[in-house]
Amino acid sequence: MKALIIAENNQIQFTDKEIPKPKENEVLVKINAVALNHRDQFIREGKYPGINPGTIIGSDACGTVVETGAKVDEVWKSKEVLINPNIEWGENPQVQSSKYHILGTPSDGLFCEYVSISTEKIAEKPAHLSKESAAALPLGGMTAFRALFHHGNCQKGENVLISGVGGGVAQFAFQFALAKGAHVYVTSSDELKRTKSIEIGAKGAFNYKEKDWVKDAKSKSGGFDLVIDSAAGDGINDLIKLMKPAGRIVFYGATQGKPQNLDVHRMFWNQITLQGSTMANDDEFKAMIAYVKKNRIEPIIDSIRPFDEIIDAFDKMKEGKQFGKLVAKF
Amino acid sequence: MKALIIAENNQIQFTDKEIPKPKENEVLVKINAVALNHRDQFIREGKYPGINPGTIIGSDACGTVVETGAKVDEVWKSKEVLINPNIEWGENPQVQSSKYHILGTPSDGLFCEYVSISTEKIAEKPAHLSKESAAALPLGGMTAFRALFHHGNCQKGENVLISGVGGGVAQFAFQFALAKGAHVYVTSSDELKRTKSIEIGAKGAFNYKEKDWVKDAKSKSGGFDLVIDSAAGDGINDLIKLMKPAGRIVFYGATQGKPQNLDVHRMFWNQITLQGSTMANDDEFKAMIAYVKKNRIEPIIDSIRPFDEIIDAFDKMKEGKQFGKLVAKF
Structure with missing residues (x-):
């Protein structure tokens, strides 16, 4: 599959990676749209701790469940989902644990065609949102x-x-x-x-x-x-x-x-x-999506481009002229 | 009655004032003991806004009800009470109003023999405390x-x-x-x-x-x-x-x-x-006294001296060597 990685010397570049296999509690999600955060551009500029050359970057994505692990509830089959980028927030809702980090550095992220992820980390896409609008939500929301x-x-x-x-x-x-x-x-x-x-x-x-x-x-x-x-x-x-x-x-x-x-x-x-304040816990990920759904909130989108042209979106973010999220779609 | 005032040139001095007469919702309190706060010494040093020569200073006192206004409940007769030094906290429990100030500057305070005050501003002295210990509580507590x-x-x-x-x-x-x-x-x-x-x-x-x-x-x-x-x-x-x-x-x-x-x-x-944070609202005055009563807390008292020698206590506070409240009694 196609994936965008941070390479040596903080260059971002496309590469080919194997499609992951879902474990028994995971689903395989085919990604439809992704969105940029300042964090992604900061990683490109080497301004983030824990940068690990070869890592797939990106924290925001919307996709479709295309395969389910052995212990996954049938209800997830073919669902359009958003992915919670939190890793190891921990037990305390008041504050993240010392192991806490975000998908996309140092762990592999979401700027790629497929990701395998636990059902604890996904939520159904609100029906009123397009895939592209929904992809803009997780980290910033x-x-x-x-x-x-x-x-x-x-x-x-x-x-x-x-x-x-x-x-x-x-x-x-x-x-x-x-x-x-x-x-x-x-x-x-x-x-x-x-x-x-x-x-x-x-x-x-x-x-x-x-x-x-x-x-x-x-x-x-x-x-x-x-x-x-x-x-x-x-x-x-x-x-x-x-x-x-x-x-x-x-x-x-x-x-x-x-x-x-x-x-x-x-x-x-x-x-x-x-x-x-920083980020949010896993319950707040779900509460935020429920709030967006209930209030029919439409994320502000600056522009949508093909995934192949995502590096242009990084350049635009660096300039800071966008009003709204920069989205790329497959 | 004897009273300690802030005079011209920020001198504190004793003077003679008339004993006040309680209004219909007020009680006349004969003061038994008073306590110093840094605020009092700051006023003496001219480091406080709104200093008004001739004002009776002092914010903390314990006394005995000796006369009651026409509309005051009989229950207050002869009670030993603490006085809430708040004036015009206002309606919002979250924060004081713009009219808020504290007894003892610019309004007359409690370093004197008698004060007439609304029953809304008094609370019964906890039984486990002496008059001198109780006098230490209000402003700091x-x-x-x-x-x-x-x-x-x-x-x-x-x-x-x-x-x-x-x-x-x-x-x-x-x-x-x-x-x-x-x-x-x-x-x-x-x-x-x-x-x-x-x-x-x-x-x-x-x-x-x-x-x-x-x-x-x-x-x-x-x-x-x-x-x-x-x-x-x-x-x-x-x-x-x-x-x-x-x-x-x-x-x-x-x-x-x-x-x-x-x-x-x-x-x-x-x-x-x-x-x-600053001071506390009128409900917190009562809640604080209830907390002291329930937990049988004994304020830490540095020393107790006759009211006639209270100016020595100001000097000791200025040096900062005390451990506990400086109290004066009648």
């Missing part, structure tokens, strides 16, 4: 779901700010918060992304590169109950200023690095929460 | 109770670190966590305070001025589920290193100022919480 609900406790009617709405996780957080009935605001330095966010349902969209954006956001929103962020850096102090008392800032990344002069005085007096 | 339970969700069997155990709030947090059945560790730069903490029940006591204290604390405890802190500053990164995954750091002050280079990467990967 899980990360957003945990940040927004487990840590963020997002409630109907709350003011929620999604920073850096160009990112995949940010867009899922945006859509999930809208579905919850929150008043959602976004930030982006890209005018087109701000305009699109307003079209989708944002109540306001701010350019965090403008000098007065904090004042503007405060006066337009009245302050936020919850912020979902992946930048951190000194901008955290802007977010602290924007919070209503008892507000929660949840961050699942730190692309802007370590904050200086964290405004701890405002934090304790206003009883602000600064909460780290 | 409330602050510790909220940090430890509302924000910290302290559970039996958890590893809890109380930093700077010389402080009044820290000592209540220490005792409340012990009563919950947590494994409690403390830090102090003072050897005597570390020794006393071990005698009281700490499983370990670390000197945060020693170079290897973080390594030592990690190896002796295995890491912490919860830290209660009031220092903040760059030491926050030491605390982040000491947390178990999904650990919570709750801070109710920032005596060491703003942290530099906050370790956000470790925070998001380990799903760490950094939570600001």
